[in-house]
Amino acid sequence: MIKLQVLGTGCPKCKKLAENAEAAAKTLGIEYEIEKVTDINEIIKFGTMMTPALAIDGQVKVVGKVISAEEIKNLIQ
Secondary structure, three states: OEEEEEEOOOOHHHHHHHHHHHHHHHHHOOOEEEEEEOOHHHHHHOOOOOOOEEEEOOEEEEEOOOOOHHHHHHHHO
C-alpha cells in the first residue's frame, strides 16, 4: 500500500492536489491511503515551508504547486 500525504492547511490548492493524488492512485488501480496533514508543526517536520506539498511514502516530492493527476501517476510509478 502506498501512502500519499497532502501537506497544507486546507486551502483550495491543497484540496485540488488531494483530488489529483486520489485520481492518480485510482487510475493506477493500486492500494493507497491519503492523509491530509494540516498541522503546521507536522508540515515543518517534513522540511517544507511552502504548501501545498505532496509526500509519497513519507518523502516529499512536490512543494508549492498543484500538479496534475498524470504527473502524480509518474511520481508513484
